[in-house]
Amino acid sequence: MPITTAYETKIEHISILDAKGNFDEKLGKGLIPDADLVKLYEAMVSCRQLDEVAFRLQRSGRMGTYPQNMGQEATSLGAAYVLRKDDWMVTCYRENCGLFWRGVPKEGILLHWMGDERGNAMPKPHWVTPIYVPLGTQMLHAAGLTLAAKYRGEDRIACTFFGDGASSEGDFHEACNFAANLHIPVVFVCQNNFWAISTPSKINSAAPTFAQRGLSYGMPCLQCDGNDIFATVYAMKKSVEHARTTGTPCFIEMVTYRLGDHTTADDAKRYRDQNEVDAWKARDPIIRLRNYMVARKLWDDAKESALLERVAQENADAVARAEGIAAPHRADFFDSMYAEIPADLAMQRDTMHTHSLGQDPSQLPPEAQERARQMTSEAAAAHH
Numbered sequence: 001m002p003i004t005t006a007y008e009t010k011i012e013h014i015s016i017l018d019a020k021g022n023f024d025e026k027l028g029k030g031l032i033p034d035a036d037l038v039k040l041y042e043a044m045v046s047c048r049q050l051d052e053v054a055f056r057l058q059r060s061g062r063m064g065t066y067p068q069n070m071g072q073e074a075t076s077l078g079a080a081y082v083l084r085k086d087d088w089m090v091t092c093y094r095e096n097c098g099l100f101w102r103g104v105p106k107e108g109i110l111l112h113w114m115g116d117e118r119g120n121a122m123p124k125p126h127w128v129t130p131i132y133v134p135l136g137t138q139m140l141h142a143a144g145l146t147l148a149a150k151y152r153g154e155d156r157i158a159c160t161f162f163g164d165g166a167s168s169e170g171d172f173h174e175a176c177n178f179a180a181n182l183h184i185p186v187v188f189v190c191q192n193n194f195w196a197i198s199t200p201s202k203i204n205s206a207a208p209t210f211a212q213r214g215l216s217y218g219m220p221c222l223q224c225d226g227n228d229i230f231a232t233v234y235a236m237k238k239s240v241e242h243a244r245t246t247g248t249p250c251f252i253e254m255v256t257y258r259l260g261d262h263t264t265a266d267d268a269k270r271y272r273d274q275n276e277v278d279a280w281k282a283r284d285p286i287i288r289l290r291n292y293m294v295a296r297k298l299w300d301d302a303k304e305s306a307l308l309e310r311v312a313q314e315n316a317d318a319v320a321r322a323e324g325i326a327a328p329h330r331a332d333f334f335d336s337m338y339a340e341i342p343a344d345l346a347m348q349r350d351t352m353h354t355h356s357l358g359q360d361p362s363q364l365p366p367e368a369q370e371r372a373r374q375m376t377s378e379a380a381a382a383h384h
């Protein structure tokens with residue numbers, strides 16, 4: 001028998017506004033209305049400025065650690081712009097721009113990195129999850145959340161983000177397998193920023209693209225320029241439409257670059273060539289969009305100064321809110337895990353301020369019982 005072809009495919013790469021300022025009218029015309037484009041630009045600048053603020057907070061001992069998002073703003077923003085407000089957005093830790101677009105308060109992100117649990121209490125109307133630091137776990141949760149939506153008969157989809165490095169985690173493969181085989185509409189977005197801390201992406205995957213990782217699970221795959229807001233929006237529109245109309249997953253590789261260190265605990269100069277960084281600075285998504293808007297007379301220096309002034313104030317206010325939050329009550333941590341607290345934990349909570357944690361309160365001396373009662377009612381009052 002002659003040898004036949006069992007399977008053949010190609011992976012499309014989408015670029016609309018390139019780093020030299022060339023604009024593909026065929027793909028880009030009418031894709032983003034001008035008024036929205038200005039808002040998207042403002043959102044990226046605002047996020048970039050907050051990165052600077054957070055960096056200084058960390059360096060001055062006011063924040064534990066922080067992963068700068070610098071250079072990757074157009075990826076999550078393009079996604080957030082296209083997703084429906086009640087679709088799930090299940091992120092890693094470099095998607096601030098998209099989270100802010102959905103209305104997550106800046107102080108929430110700051111509090112998270114200041115080590116305050118309340119930064120993780122993402123308000124439900126935004127349909128986002130807390131920031132995930134354990135690599136890969138978010139993709140499984142995205143698949144689970146969307147399976148739950150399907151089970152309830154909702155047409156909500158999810159979009160989940162992860163890095164090139166995280167796509168080598170077992171969790172990634174399990175989530176893809178689960179979503180593809182059970183027909184769960186998840187858009188998997190791999191942010192290939194070429195590095196997983198000091199591990200270059202070329203030794204993370206031997207395949208020529210990360211996009212083809214989705215292919216082996218039978219998902220449609222795309223690659224796009226992740227530093228081009230037009231391309232991320234285009235790729236997302238195509239993928240969201242696929243997920244919603246077919247009820248099945250798909251995969252986008254957004255090619256981008258981490259302009260900063262991995263986190264404030266890292267010094268990328270020790271393993272990265274400055275020429276590489278400089279080459280990517282020239283492809284910065286913000287500069288690229290600004291040049292385009294200036295050429296189209298949608299933007300000018302006066303608007304830029306006014307924006308920077310407004311954003312500086314907004315960010316300072318967010319820092320003030322994060323730093324000014326009242327200290328949590330010591331018993332609060334009993335409240336976040338269960339809708340109804342189990343009896344043994346309730347007993348621990350009620351006796352935590354006595355010297356006999358977990359002891360039946362009715363067996364405590366009367367003054368200890370009274371103290372425990374007071375602490376519990378204080379905690380309840382702090383909540384309501």
Ligand SMILES: Cc1ncc(C[n+]2csc(CCOP(=O)(O)OP(=O)(O)O)c2C)c(N)n1
Nearest residue numbers: 094133134135163164165166193195196197
């Ligand atoms: C399960 C797990 N293993 C290891 C780590 C430590 N770690 C944190 S970030 C990171 C690299 C992630 O690289 P990538 O997925 O490419 O995302 P990027 O930071 O480049 O956005 C590692 C190894 C972790 N957080 N979780």
Ligand SMILES: [Mg+2]
Nearest residue numbers: 163164195196
């Ligand atoms: Mg990476």
